[in-house]
Amino acid sequence: MNISRMKYVFLVSLIAGSVVIGCGKGGNTKAGSGRETVSEVKDTTVTQAGAAADAQVALCGPHKLPVSVCYLCDASLRDPGRLWCKEHNRYEDRCFICHPDQREAGRLYCDEHGLYEDECIFCHPDLVRSAAFTSGSDSSQKLMCDEHHVPEQECGICHPERAETLRPGQGLKIRFPSATSAEKAGITAQPMRETEAGAFVSAMGRLEFNQNRAAKIASPIEGQVMRVLVDLGQEVRQGQVLAEINAQGWGEALAEEKAAKAALDREEELHRERVCATRDLEEARARYERARAARLAAQGAGAGSNTVTQVGEGDPRLALRTPVSGTVVMRAVSMGDVASPGTVLMEVANLNPLWAMLSLPEASAALVHKGDVVDLSQGDAPLGSGQVDWVADVIDPATRMVPVRAIVPNPNRTLRAGTYVLARIRSGSKASAVLVPADATARFGGKSFVFLELSPDMFELRCVELSGETNGFVAVVAGLNKGDRVVSTQSYLVKSEFQKSRLGAGCVD
Secondary structure (H helix, E strand, O other), X not given: OOHHHHHHHHHHHHHHHHOOOOOOOOOOOOOOOOOOOHHHHHHHHHHHHHHHHHHOOOEOOOOOOEOOOOOOOOHHHOOOOOOEEOOOOEEHHHOOOOOHHXXXXXXXXXXXXXXXXXXXXXXXXXXXXXOOOOOOOOHHHHOEEOOOOEEHHHEOOOOHHHHHHOOOOOEEEEEOOOOOHHHHOOOEEEEOOEEEEEEEEEEEEEEEEOHHHEEEEEOOOOEEEEXXXXXXXXXXXXXXXXXXXXXXXXXXXXXXXXXXXXXXXXXXXXXXXXXXXXXXXXXXXXHHHHHHHHHHHHHOOOOOOOEEEEEEOOEEEEEEEOOOOEEEEEEXXXXXXXXXXXXXXXXXXXXXXXXXXXXXXXXXXXXXXXXXXXXXXXXXXXXXXXEEEEEOOOOOOOOOOEEEEEEEOOOOOOOOOOOEEEXXXXXXXXXXXXXXXXXXXXXXXXXXXXXXXXXXXXXXXXXXXXXXXXXXEEEEEEOOOOOOEEEEEOHHHHHHHHHHHHHOOOOOO
C-alpha cells in the first residue's frame, strides 16, 4: 500500500470513529445512541447552515433555532390548549419527571429539551422542515395529576391560569388535603334555587356629550380675535356672545358695496335722462350685486345668530354666539389669535344627560331593544343607570360591531365624557336563572366564577354568567343548574386553595 492510500484510509477511519449521535452537549451520548455516517453528519450540517443562511433569520441565543419556531424562548409559539409544565419548562405530556409512567419504553428521549429524540427540533433543526415533525399532541388530555388525583387539564391548583380560558359551565377541580379539611375550616355549601330573571348583555363603551345638545363654535370669516368673553366650565345661555372677531374684511366689503350702490344710483339717473347707454347701467348693476354678495359672505351669511356689529368708526366686529345653552367644555382661542374660517374655537355642551356609546356583537345586539335598562360601572364601582334609545341598523365596518346608544342621566355632573365604562343591558326577555349570594362569586381575568362542592374534599371553580344583583343575591343565567351546591360561607378559603400555586405551591417532583 502506497503512502497516499494509507493517508486516505487513516483519515476516513478517524472521521467515522469520532462522530456520534448527540444532543448538543459537547460529545455526551445518550442511552441507546448509535454512530452516524459521514453522509448523515454532512446532511445535518448543511441543513443547519441552510436554515439560517437561506432565510437569513435571527436565531435565539440559547438554542440556535430561528426565533419564529423556538417555543422555549417564546411562549406564544406553544401549542394552544396544550399544558405547559412551568416547573421543568416543557410540555406537560412530555414531562416525565412529573409523569414517569407516561414515558414510552424503547423510544429515545432528549433529557435536555424535554422531547422524544425523533421530535427534538433543538438537537435536529432539520425536523423543522420535515413533514414528519408534529408539535401537537392529544396525550395531555389523558394525563392525570398524580398529586391531586384529577385529570391534569382540570387541575385548578396546578394550572390556575386556565381559568381565563373557561366558558360558562366549564370548571377546574380543587382538591383539599383531606376529607375533613373543608369541615374544619368552616366551609359550607348549599343547593341553589331556580328563578326567572331578565337576560342581560355585557358591552364596553364610552361616555360622550349629548350631540343633540352640544355645539361647536367656529368663525365663518378670517379675522383677529379681539375679545374672549367666556372661560372653560362657564355656564352660558342660548344666544350669548362668546367672542368678538375683527371683521376687517366685512368693513372693506361694506365700503365697496356702498361705492357700488352710489355708482348704480348715478347710472340709473343718467339712464333716465338718456345720457348713458343701457350697457353702462347693466355693468353698474352687476358691480353692485358682486359687492353685496361679497359683503354678505364677509359678514357670515347663513351663520345663524352670529352677527357683525359696528363697535366704533371703522371697527366692525363679528359677535360669535352659542346656539345652545350649556357649559363651555372646550376653548381653543385667546385674544389676539387669528381665526380661520371653519376652525372650531369653542365647544358648548349640556352635561345632563350624557350618551353612552356601546359596541355589541351582532348576536348580542339582537337581544337589545329600545327602552332596555343599562347599568354602567367602571371596575367594581357602579356609575349609574340609563336607557337604550337607539340600536344601529348597520354594522360598523371598522369594528364589525353594532353601535348602541343609551341616554344616561347626570344630574349631579359626577359622570365625565370620555370615561370608558362596562355596560350591562337588561333585556326585556326573561330567562331561567339560579340565585346565589353575591359574596359567593369571584372574578378572575374579567370573568365571573362560583365555587361548587363536589365531595367533602373536592371543589370546582365554575365559570358563570351573571345578571343583576337584588337584595344581596345575583342571578346566574348560565353555567349553573338547579341543585348545584354552591359554597356560601368561607368561599375565600377555597379561593386561597385555588391560588396557592401562584405563591409557589403546585406540582411536586
